[in-house]
Amino acid sequence: MKFRVLAAVAAVSLASYATAVVAQSDVIKQREGLMKEWGQATRPVGAMLQGKAPFELAPVQAALDVYVKNAATLPTLFPEGSQAGSDALPAVWEKNAEFKALFTKFAADAKAARAAITDEASFKANFPAVVRSCGGCHDTFRAKS
Numbered sequence: 001m002k003f004r005v006l007a008a009v010a011a012v013s014l015a016s017y018a019t020a021v022v023a024q025s026d027v028i029k030q031r032e033g034l035m036k037e038w039g040q041a042t043r044p045v046g047a048m049l050q051g052k053a054p055f056e057l058a059p060v061q062a063a064l065d066v067y068v069k070n071a072a073t074l075p076t077l078f079p080e081g082s083q084a085g086s087d088a089l090p091a092v093w094e095k096n097a098e099f100k101a102l103f104t105k106f107a108a109d110a111k112a113a114r115a116a117i118t119d120e121a122s123f124k125a126n127f128p129a130v131v132r133s134c135g136g137c138h139d140t141f142r143a144k145s
């Protein structure tokens with residue numbers, strides 16, 4: 001009887017352990033997916049900045065919109081203990097307040113640029129400072145692969 005109870009307890013805790021592991025890989029997939037969206041939205045705009053593609057306002061606005069949108073969710077997708085199997089560095093949790101604040105600042109900068117950019121000149125004046133924050137955060141918080 002006692003053994004059965006213990007076995008049942010063990011089975012339950014194993015199951016919840018498995019759930020926690022699955023939940024963590026889900027959260028990693030989710031945050032990497034949102035980062036990928038940022039990468040995809042940035043690519044055509046980067047080509048414009050380098051003069052490899054003609055300026056177009058719509059993709060610039062689309063990129064800035066997705067920066068603002070995903071920055072609202074991303075800070076919630078780095079729970080304690082979700083480093084393994086990802087490129088997030090321990091600094092994400094060691095300097096968590098600083099890490100989260102970078103998303104807030106990034107969203108505010110993107111919002112301001114969204115309002116300021118109306119043509120090619122204002123694009124060249126305002127966009128580079130926004131995307132500099134991508135590398136700025138990666139330098140400290142993302143493993144180089």
Ligand code: HEC
Binds near residue numbers: 036086137
């Ligand atoms: C506040 C910090 C921060 C900012 C700002 C940030 N990133 Fe990231 N990024 C990360 C971290 C941390 C990871 C690693 C996440 C992981 O592997 O779980 C990452 C991963 C990525 C990845 C790889 C995703 C994958 O498939 O593994 C891409 C692409 C990326 N970021 C693009 C961008 C772009 C583009 C910007 C700017 C528009 C940006 N990031 C801004 C922190 C940031």
